[in-house]
Amino acid sequence: MATPNSNGNGPAVTAASKALARLDLDGHDLPPSPAPSSPHAGRRRYALATELVYTETKDQYGSSSIPIYQSATFKQTSSSGGNEYDYTRSGNPTRTHLERHLAKIMNATRALAVGSGMGALDVITRLLRPGDEVITGDDLYGGTNRLLTYLKNNQGVVVHHVDTTNVDRVREVLSNKTAMVLLETPTNPLIKIVDIPGIARVSHEINSKALVIVDNTMLSPILCNPLDLGADVVYESGTKYLSGHHDIMAGVIAVNDPELGDKMYFTINATGCGLSPNDSFLLMRGVKTLAIRMEKQQTNAQRIAEFLESHGFKVRYPGLKSHPQYDLHWAIARGAGAVLSFETGDVAVSERIVEAARLWGISVSFGCVNSLISMPCRMSHASIDAKTRQERQMPEDIIRLCVGIEDVDDLIDDLSRALIQAGAVAITLDGFHANDADVDGAVSSA
Numbered sequence: 001m002a003t004p005n006s007n008g009n010g011p012a013v014t015a016a017s018k019a020l021a022r023l024d025l026d027g028h029d030l031p032p033s034p035a036p037s038s039p040h041a042g043r044r045r046y047a048l049a050t051e052l053v054y055t056e057t058k059d060q061y062g063s064s065s066i067p068i069y070q071s072a073t074f075k076q077t078s079s080s081g082g083n084e085y086d087y088t089r090s091g092n093p094t095r096t097h098l099e100r101h102l103a104k105i106m107n108a109t110r111a112l113a114v115g116s117g118m119g120a121l122d123v124i125t126r127l128l129r130p131g132d133e134v135i136t137g138d139d140l141y142g143g144t145n146r147l148l149t150y151l152k153n154n155q156g157v158v159v160h161h162v163d164t165t166n167v168d169r170v171r172e173v174l175s176n177k178t179a180m181v182l183l184e185t186p187t188n189p190l191i192k193i194v195d196i197p198g199i200a201r202v203s204h205e206i207n208s209k210a211l212v213i214v215d216n217t218m219l220s221p222i223l224c225n226p227l228d229l230g231a232d233v234v235y236e237s238g239t240k241y242l243s244g245h246h247d248i249m250a251g252v253i254a255v256n257d258p259e260l261g262d263k264m265y266f267t268i269n270a271t272g273c274g275l276s277p278n279d280s281f282l283l284m285r286g287v288k289t290l291a292i293r294m295e296k297q298q299t300n301a302q303r304i305a306e307f308l309e310s311h312g313f314k315v316r317y318p319g320l321k322s323h324p325q326y327d328l329h330w331a332i333a334r335g336a337g338a339v340l341s342f343e344t345g346d347v348a349v350s351e352r353i354v355e356a357a358r359l360w361g362i363s364v365s366f367g368c369v370n371s372l373i374s375m376p377c378r379m380s381h382a383s384i385d386a387k388t389r390q391e392r393q394m395p396e397d398i399i400r401l402c403v404g405i406e407d408v409d410d411l412i413d414d415l416s417r418a419l420i421q422a423g424a425v426a427i428t429l430d431g432f433h434a435n436d437a438d439v440d441g442a443v444s445s446a
């Protein structure tokens with residue numbers, strides 16, 4: 001029986017609404033086979049900042065934002081199925097909408113959304129087989145290092161940590177056993193820059209089957225599209241810039257090769273790590289403001305990096321001309337991002353600065369609207385043992401700043417007060433400068 005529409009002016013189930021019902025939420029014709037295994041990207045027509053906001057949800061109510069399909073299971077029209085979705089582990093309309101939107105902004109044909117950034121790397125590394133080799137950096141997010149160490153110790157995977165800022169170091173270990181080259185740029189927390197196109201070229205030349213995988217968490221798609229630079233797979237922690245408010249955990253994978261996409265979708269369905277409908281909604285909402293958040297965050301970060309450098313601290317930030325890989329960074333990215341690190345030369349002083357800050361929250365993570373301060377060796381990278389940290393030249397006193405959207409003068413005032421209170425600076429008639437500062441010295445070697 002027909003039900004009245006919202007105006008009460010006649011039946012809701014008209015020929016037009018029946019036609020609409022054959023379209024999915026993005027207005028695409030429903031394919032005959034189940035769509036969750038083959039979501040396709042919308043094509044980009046506008047500038048990225050526009051595309052971030054622009055989505056079409058053509059449901060029968062004209063919803064402006066994607067509804068949260070908070071349902072584990074879906075009714076079928078017959079015992080053999082008939083509905084596009086059957087079970088949320090396998091696919092959910094809110095997640096599909098998000099994945100299509102992400103594919104569009106990541107310049108991919110397919111994106112997959114999972115429960116965390118580490119979940120994304122887990123899905124990717126399940127493509128590995130015992131005996132496969134992975135080449136990766138010697139400055140990496142601690143959780144990435146932990147998962148790779150697990151694979152090495154338990155799954156028979158060989159892991160080479162090399163200086164990925166040098167293409168020749170990667171070339172030296174590439175072979176027909178290389179299954180993956182896993183890159184992070186800028187690296188977390190030393191802010192080293194990696195030549196994605198150079199490494200992709202040499203990797204594919206030496207082994208056409210090697211997958212070049214880029215963790216794009218530090219930049220996000222608004223600043224870098226690794227798939228356009230020769231990468232085969234890009235993944236990100238959606239917990240960071242993509243969502244932007246530290247209210248969800250999420251991970252995203254994007255590819256252009258349909259076979260790779262299908263293999264990773266299989267893992268997501270088989271293991272049940274797909275992003276929940278509610279978190280898919282929140283990630284979708286967050287993504288829409290990515291451009292404006294990043295613009296403000298990196299403007300603030302630039303001011304703070306310049307402030308610290310001008311007071312004699314050794315600062316690592318690709319927005320500073322003193323960064324030794326400044327040109328390389330700007331060849332692969334459209335902005336410097338909002339994470340920077342600096343050293344004080346003394347672990348106890350660093351500890352006092354972090355603990356004296358008020359506006360800057362002492363937290364791991366980054367990419368959020370509020371500013372954070374941390375000591376990576378004790379926090380985000382504590383899972384890398386002290387000996388390895390030392391071998392990889394990770395300074396124990398390094399402080400990481402993850403800059404948010406607050407008023408930059410407030411951030412600088414709070415940081416200045418913390419530096420003074422911690423005894424990190426010598427106060428002179430002209431102002432203050434880092435104790436024992438080599439005043440010329442920003443990053444002498446990254």
Ligand SMILES: Cc1ncc(COP(=O)(O)O)c(C=O)c1O
Pocket residue numbers: 116117118119141143144184188215217218236237238239240249250251
């Ligand atoms: C560079 C980088 N990649 C991946 C991850 C993992 O993301 P998640 O915390 O969402 O699992 C993090 C942080 O956690 C990170 O900093």
Ligand SMILES: N[C@@H](CCSC[C@H](N)C(=O)O)C(=O)O
Pocket residue numbers: 141143188363364365366379380381383
């Ligand atoms: N206890 C966590 C630490 C997460 S660090 C989060 C983020 N990637 C960062 O760099 O701050 C863990 O051990 O994974």
